[in-house]
Every structure is written in structure tokens, then in C-alpha cells.
Amino acid sequence: MKIPFIWTAIAAGLALLPVVLPSNYYLGIMIFIGLNSLAAMGLCLLMGYAGQISLGHAAFFGMGAYISGILSVSYGFPPWLSVIAAVTATALLAFVLGVPILRLQGYYLAVATLGLGIIVYLVFMNWTSLTGGPSGLSAIPYLALGPLSFNRDLKVYYLVWAVVFLALACGHNIVKSRVGRALRSIHSSEIAAQAMGINTGRYKVKVFALSAAYAALAGGLYAHYLTFISPAPFGFQFSIELLVMVVVGGIGDLSGAILGAAVITLLSEILRDLMPHLFSYGAGEYEIVFFGILLIVFMIFLPGGLVQGLDFLRRRPRVMAQR
Amino acid sequence: MSLLQVKRITKHFGGLTALSDLSFSVEEGKVFGLIGPNGAGKTTLLNIISGFLKATSGNIILQGKSITGCHPHILASRGISRTFQNGQIFGNMTALENVMVGCHIRFGGEFLNAALQTGWSRRQEGEIRQVSVEILASMGLQAWAQEPADSLPFGLQRLLEIARGVATKPRLLLLDEPAAGLNREEKERLTLEIARLRCQGITIILVEHDMDVVMSICDRLVVLNYGQKIAEGTPEEVQKDREVVAAYLGDEDGFHA
Numbered sequence: 001m002k003i004p005f006i007w008t009a010i011a012a013g014l015a016l017l018p019v020v021l022p023s024n025y026y027l028g029i030m031i032f033i034g035l036n037s038l039a040a041m042g043l044c045l046l047m048g049y050a051g052q053i054s055l056g057h058a059a060f061f062g063m064g065a066y067i068s069g070i071l072s073v074s075y076g077f078p079p080w081l082s083v084i085a086a087v088t089a090t091a092l093l094a095f096v097l098g099v100p101i102l103r104l105q106g107y108y109l110a111v112a113t114l115g116l117g118i119i120v121y122l123v124f125m126n127w128t129s130l131t132g133g134p135s136g137l138s139a140i141p142y143l144a145l146g147p148l149s150f151n152r153d154l155k156v157y158y159l160v161w162a163v164v165f166l167a168l169a170c171g172h173n174i175v176k177s178r179v180g181r182a183l184r185s186i187h188s189s190e191i192a193a194q195a196m197g198i199n200t201g202r203y204k205v206k207v208f209a210l211s212a213a214y215a216a217l218a219g220g221l222y223a224h225y226l227t228f229i230s231p232a233p234f235g236f237q238f239s240i241e242l243l244v245m246v247v248v249g250g251i252g253d254l255s256g257a258i259l260g261a262a263v264i265t266l267l268s269e270i271l272r273d274l275m276p277h278l279f280s281y282g283a284g285e286y287e288i289v290f291f292g293i294l295l296i297v298f299m300i301f302l303p304g305g306l307v308q309g310l311d312f313l314r315r316r317p318r319v320m321a322q323r
Numbered sequence: 324m325s326l327l328q329v330k331r332i333t334k335h336f337g338g339l340t341a342l343s344d345l346s347f348s349v350e351e352g353k354v355f356g357l358i359g360p361n362g363a364g365k366t367t368l369l370n371i372i373s374g375f376l377k378a379t380s381g382n383i384i385l386q387g388k389s390i391t392g393c394h395p396h397i398l399a400s401r402g403i404s405r406t407f408q409n410g411q412i413f414g415n416m417t418a419l420e421n422v423m424v425g426c427h428i429r430f431g432g433e434f435l436n437a438a439l440q441t442g443w444s445r446r447q448e449g450e451i452r453q454v455s456v457e458i459l460a461s462m463g464l465q466a467w468a469q470e471p472a473d474s475l476p477f478g479l480q481r482l483l484e485i486a487r488g489v490a491t492k493p494r495l496l497l498l499d500e501p502a503a504g505l506n507r508e509e510k511e512r513l514t515l516e517i518a519r520l521r522c523q524g525i526t527i528i529l530v531e532h533d534m535d536v537v538m539s540i541c542d543r544l545v546v547l548n549y550g551q552k553i554a555e556g557t558p559e560e561v562q563k564d565r566e567v568v569a570a571y572l573g574d575e576d577g578f579h580a
């Protein structure tokens with residue numbers, strides 16, 4: 001496969017980035033951008049390509065984190081194995097749940113996935129014997145490969161971004177293939193897709209499971225990076241943030257999900273610092289309002305997202321020259 | 324033996340009888356016309372044959388086997404493809420990609436193969452592309468291959484939808500008013516394409532209001548009115564039928580068009 005120059009440049013830039021970053025704080029943000037990129041890419045496969053919405057994707061992120069955490073803490077699984085098991089289990093569960101859920105369309109699908117997200121969140125909160133309830137699950141071991149333990153931000157940074165690029169390559173291959181065209185055909189006209197012999201129901205469920213697997217992989221890495229998880233980050237707000245990442249980056253473009261994840265993760269970090277200075281209370285709520293507005297603005301003014309905006313800027317000099 | 328048999332099909336929509344006790348059979352390698360005034364039940368019948376609607380009663384037999392109640396995607400793999408009255412090209416893809424989707428069932432490769440880009444899946448992709456380019460060229464659409472499908476002129480979008488259907492390698496192709504909205508030149512081109520598909524051995528059921536197209540290309544016709552068959556025969560026989568003339572009287576799309 002030929003890799004475009006821009007991606008080589010981005011990969012090289014990311015590889016050298018830790019050298020110039022002033023502190024571990026920024027390395028941590030970069031790790032979160034990577035994790036969010038993974039989950040957003042999964043959601044992008046589902047939304048941007050197959051045209052199916054999910055307002056509950058935080059649930060799959062959380063399931064990846066919790067299943068992996070529980071397997072390694074309570075059952076003594078080696079962390080890498082528990083991550084693989086968590087991703088597999090989450091994908092299987094998404095497949096089974098997807099069979100009835102993805103029969104629904106439009107608003108009904110949105111509401112059903114929203115409900116799924118809420119239910120899973122309640123399970124994290126209330127199945128205390130397994131999840132530790134609101135106080136969470138701690139002492140999750142670091143990931144390790146033989147003697148190499150991912151116990152430092154720097155090592156986790158390289159691991160996470162290697163996984164991001166691998167996941168991007170796989171996703172890219174899928175969307176450029178026969179499968180990708182089938183997904184896009186469902187987006188455009190489900191009846192025409194069926195007339196072409198595409199089992200649309202089956203494909204929708206499979207891509208739902210795949211997108212859940214992306215989110216669960218991010219969740220698993222998250223759990224073994226922070227070594228502590230609690231239900232709060234896997235609620236409705238995170239589902240919406242993932243959605244905003246996909247839309248802001250560019251809904252029809254897998255690499256846009258990475259851009260969107262970077263922008264939204266950085267913004268929410270800045271907002272977290274800024275909001276307490278502007279408003280005396282309830283900073284968390286203002287954040288979601290801000291993202292809501294951002295979502296609307298992009299839908300109206302730049303429905304193709306930042307990727308399309310950048311593409312336009314890149315082409316403009318040539319368009320000008322042709323005039 | 325005939326390719327397709329429609330046996331005593333009845334379809335109710337609530338209190339409305341869209342098709343009532345309809346039977347006919349379609350010979351292999353022929354263009355079979357299905358005509359009738361607006362609301363006669365033509366699209367409903369195509370929807371039943373292609374599996375998008377379930378008949379209230381009756382049977383559809385393809386090559387001697389019942390296909391009643393099969394899903395559309397199963398029927399596509401059994402050799403039934405179709406176009407849609409309101410046009411359903413994939414506007415988010417290029418013209419070539421539309422035809423490539425049409426090739427879907429003739430090739431393999433699911434998520435895992437695609438993600439890992441195995442040599443096999445790359446060869447499949449190459450073959451899909453080659454076959455699709457050929458089909459597009461055979462319809463005279465090669466110049467539009469890389470254009471977004473929804474940027475094609477309307478008449479060519481209709482041809483593209485047929486090309487996409489042909490890509491599934493159908494035995495039976497259902498065309499729902501392919502000439503609607505086309506100009507004279509485009510209609511002539513469409514007629515030629517349909518004749519060419521017949522030469523390739525594809526059986527066609529053609530729903531069409533344009534009588535020039537119908538009379539020039541169809542080998543046999545069934546006329547529907549209010550869900551009932553009021554005539555069947557060669558175009559010449561049907562044209563002389565008094566009941567048919569009566570059903571069409573006052574219909575500006577009718578025989579006088």
C-alpha cells in the first residue's frame with residue numbers, strides 16, 4: 001500500500017513530539033487524543049460510512065475499560081489478554097444488541113442507542129460487587145509486553161499512537177473495499193443496496209460491532225493507562241463528545257475523526273481551565289452547552305467538517321490560479 | 324418452461340386492493356411489458372416480485388421454484404435485479420463505484436480480508452473494477468466513470484441505474500418506468516440498450532407509460548387496470564383490445580402520446 005506523504009510527515013511529527021513537549025501534562029493530553037481518536041474512528045465508520053447513528057458509544061468505551069479492568073484485577077488475566085478479551089466481548093455484545101436495535105431507523109435508532117448508553121452506565125454504577133460502583137475500580141495493572149511495562153506516559157504515548165495508526169490503516173482498507181462500498185450504499189439508499197444483493201441488516205450489525213470494538217480497544221488501553229476507572233467518564237456527555245469529534249473532524253472521512261478528537265480534547269481541556277474563571281458554578285454543564293453549539297455551527301456552515309475545510313484551503317490557490 | 328410465473332397474486336393495502344388475483348408468466352429471453360394507468364398496481368407487482376413487499380396471497384415462481392416471501396438480497400443472488408421508479412442511484416459515490424456495488428454478490432471478501440488487504444482481496448478488487456469498467460463502457464458511460472453519480476444528467480442517471488442492475492448478472496431485470504423524464508433522443512438510446520440486454524439473454528419486465536418505447540421493444544404485454552389484468556398478448560393484439568382503449572381513454576400518456 002502506498003502511504004501518502006502527509007501521513008509519513010504526521011507520523012514522524014508525532015514520533016518526535018515528546019522531545020519538544022514541555023511536560024508530562026501535555027503527553028497525557030496527547031494520549032487522551034489518541035484514545036479518543038480510536039473511539040471516534042469507530043463511530044465514524046458507523047455514522048459517516050454506514051449512515052447509522054449512535055448516541056451511546058461511551059458505553060462501549062466503558063465496557064472495554066471495565067471488562068478489561070475486572071478481568072485483570074479480579075481474575076488475574078495478564079493485561080494484554082484482558083484487553084483482547086474485553087474488545088472481543090464488547091464486539092460480540094454489540095453484535096447481539098445490534099440485531100434488534102439496528103432494525104430501527106432515524107430518531108428511533110438515536111433513542112435506542114441513547115437508552116443503551118444509559119443502561120450500561122447504570123450497570124457500571126450499581127453492579128457494585130463487580131465494578132466497585134461509584135467509587136470505581138482501582139489497582140488495575142499496567143499493560144506489559146514481556147519485560148516491557150507501559151508504566152510511563154512516554155511509553156503509553158508511543159503504544160497508543162501505534163495502535164491509532166494501525167486502526168486507521170485497517171479502517172481505511174475497509175472503507176476502500178467492497179465492504180466499504182456496501183456500507184456507503186446503505187447510507188445512500190438501503191432499498192437499492194438490497195436490490196444489489198447486499199444483506200443490509202447484517203452489514204449494519206457488523207459495522208456496529210466493529211465500531212464498538214474500536215471504542216472498547218480505546219477503553220481497554222485507557223483502563224491500563226490510568227490504572228483506575230469509575231463510571232463518571234463513560235456517561236452521556238462523553239457519547240456526545242465523541243459525536244461532536246466525528247462531525248467536527250469530517251463525518252465522511254476516517255482521518256477526520258483524529259483531527260476532530262484532537263480539537264475537541266484540547267478544547268475541553270482549555271474550557272476546563274477557563275470556565276471556573278468565567279462562571280462561578282456548574283462548569284461541566286457549560287462545557288456540554290458549548291459543544292452543542294459547536295455541533296450546530298458545524299452542521300450548518302461546514303457539514304463536511306474540518307477535513308473538508310482544509311482540503312478546500314489546500315485547493316484554493318489552484319482554483320484562484322485557474323481564474 | 325417460463326422463467327417467471329406470477330400465480331394468483333392478490334395484494335391488499337388495508338381496504339384497498341392494489342392487485343387482485345393476477346396471473347401470467349414470462350418467457351425467458353423476452354421483454355415483457357407491464358402497462359396500465361396510474362395506480363394500476365404495476366410498481367406494487369414489481370415490489371412483490373423483487374421481495375420488497377409480501378403478497379396477501381398467491382405465489383411467485385422463478386424457474387420452477389417458489390420464491391414467495393424471500394428477502395430482496397436473496398432474490399438478487401437468485402438472479403432478480405431491478406431499478407426504481409423514483410431513481411435510487413448512490414449519489415454519494417462515483418458512477419463507477421455505483422456499478423462496483425452492483426458487482427457485490429459476484430465477488431467475496433468481508434471485513435477481515437478487507438482490513439488486512441490480503442492478496443486475494445486485492446485481486447478481487449481489481450476484478451470488480453475491471454468488470455465494472457466494462458459494463459459502464461457497454462452502456463456508453465465510460466466518460467462519466469469518475470464523476471459523482473448525482474452529477475450525471477438525469478437521463479444518464481437512469482442508464483447508470485440499469486448498468487448497476489446489470490452488474491449483478493441478473494436473469495430477470497425489472498425496470499420501473501425507465502423512460503420517464505427522458506427526451507426523445509434519450510428514449511431511443513434506452514430502447515437500444517434494452518434490446519441489447521435482451522440479446523445478452525437477460526429477461527426484462529418493463530413497466531412503462533411511454534407507448535412508443537413499449538410498442539417498439541416489448542415481445543409481450545400485460546395490461547393492468549385497478550389491479551386486474553384486462554388484457555394480455557403481443558403489442559399488436561393489445562392495441563386493438565377495446566377494453567384497453569377504454570381504460571386509457573382520457574389518459575394523455577396513453578396510446579395517442
Ligand SMILES: Nc1ncnc2c1ncn2[C@@H]1O[C@H](COP(=O)(O)OP(=O)(O)OP(=O)(O)O)[C@@H](O)[C@H]1O
Nearest residue numbers: 336339341359360361362363364365366367368408
Ligand atoms: N405502501 C402502500 N401503502 C398503501 N397503499 C399503497 C402502497 N403502495 C401503493 N399503494 C396503492 O396501491 C395502488 C397501486 O399503486 P402502484 O404504485 O403499484 O401503482 P402504479 O401502477 O405503479 O402507478 P404509477 O403508474 O403511478 O406508478 C395505488 O392506489 C397506491 O396508492
Ligand SMILES: [Mg+2]
Nearest residue numbers: 365366367408
Ligand atoms: Mg409505479
